[in-house]
Amino acid sequence: MYKKTRMLFLSLMLFSATGCSLSRTVNKTSSPPADTKWVNIEVKNPSQYTKPFPLEVRYISYECKKRRISGFDGSVITEPSYNVIVIPMQQESGDTWKAKVAKTGGGSCKWTLSAVNLGIEYIDAIHLGKGLVPGTAVGVALAFDNDASRNGKYRSVQGDLKLSPKYYPYITE
Template identity: 30%
Template sequence: MKLTNVFYLLLLFSLSSCALSEDFSPPPDGKTVKVAVVKPADIDILPMDVIYRSEKCRDKIFTSAGAISSRAGYHLLTVPFKPEAGSDIVSNSVALDGGGYCEWKISNFIFSFEYQDKTIFGANVKENTSKDIVFMFDDNAPPRGDGHHERISGNIIITKDYYPIVLKKFTHDGMDALYIQGQPMLTYRVYDSKAILFNPVFHSDMLVNAFPPEKKGDGYLLIYPNGEKLIDHHFPNSEKTKYEFVKQRAH
């Protein structure tokens, strides 16, 4: 077969796969899960990234050895949260069955939150890093996560505490960066849930300032809300940045 014909067939296959991947039509009477978040006044709840997988429309991939293999097809859907009238809750429903020719099934969804105004923690704060929450519905690994997850089922309410950390002189131009701290990345494996309510409790008065080491081998200098100073050689994942520890030094 001529080389030009090979490229033509590859292009045709690629275009056909793309057409199939867009065939997404959840049945009107299909199962859904309602995702709701209690929105603090100074926090933005970012849209959900919902990932669907298809065993019917599999993606061709090359292995490290150069062989051709396949994996479940991938479809990304962005679902915004909508305010519920008369409350501080934002929510939306996500279809478990994506339908269509490929018979899409939900794999996982991720949403994030961040401070609306990062400059309330200082005029030099340039970066505003969001915090991710991951919910899994199958055994496919989500795009973000550390491999660990907590099993949940039924209609649940999740409440977690958070506080801000400002990393001083963290960017390449010497500006500061704002991070949300208090919980590691949360990943949940969902079983038979029709409603999930996430309630993030923000303690913006529990600001921790973190100064990078002056030389290699030194720890971070942490300054807590009560003015106490400690050196942390395991920042940011240490006892000194856990919520309960910081809470004790908030007053």
């Protein structure tokens, strides 16, 4: 029994090491071309106790594909690569924060914009009660291609998009 367990363990280790060698390093550097279009993100900070968190921007490449081994049947699966970068929001005037995101990330992998996550987070909760600590942030995910919107929870919008949801604190004990 010990020999079989040991052999199975060694086989799994070898299989795992082989799976790692299938993926080649993807060049994640981006260099937006001069003629790229830009997405302007603007957040109006609702309170002195909150601030916008940095944008999480996801680019996709169909040029530089990644390969992985399926856990189901051991076959090799080829799929697009992703490149997630963080872009800080810049405070413009008072409670307005802005950032620009390139629609075409460029580079050797020809990165294109897939999705952007943005939102606000509490930086101080003193006004809500004594001893409270800020928790998680709230926000929205914007999809720019079919890959990012494949779960069906998105609606199509053309032109400018203005969101003005009301955020309420959620206090847990």
